[in-house]
Amino acid sequence: MDQPSILHTAALDLISKYFGQSTAEVYDKFFTGEPDSVIITSINEIMVDYIGQEKATYEINKIVEQSTL
Secondary structure (H helix, E strand, O other): OOOOOHHHHHHHHHHHHHHOHHHHHHHHHHHOOOOHHHHHHHHHHHHHHHHOHHHHHHHHHHHHHHHOO
């Protein structure tokens, strides 16, 4: 089985931080095998609804930057 991408792991950490571990586990299954673009789109949708566009963009940019280091 392939290892999750760095972005996949970072996205799960972000989801866990705001929505809890059980929600992160659900998204882990959804993200498995998906390209990073799908992961970013998904976390953007849920984060914007929860914390607003500005804060969501900030949080997502942080994990994208971390995943490219």
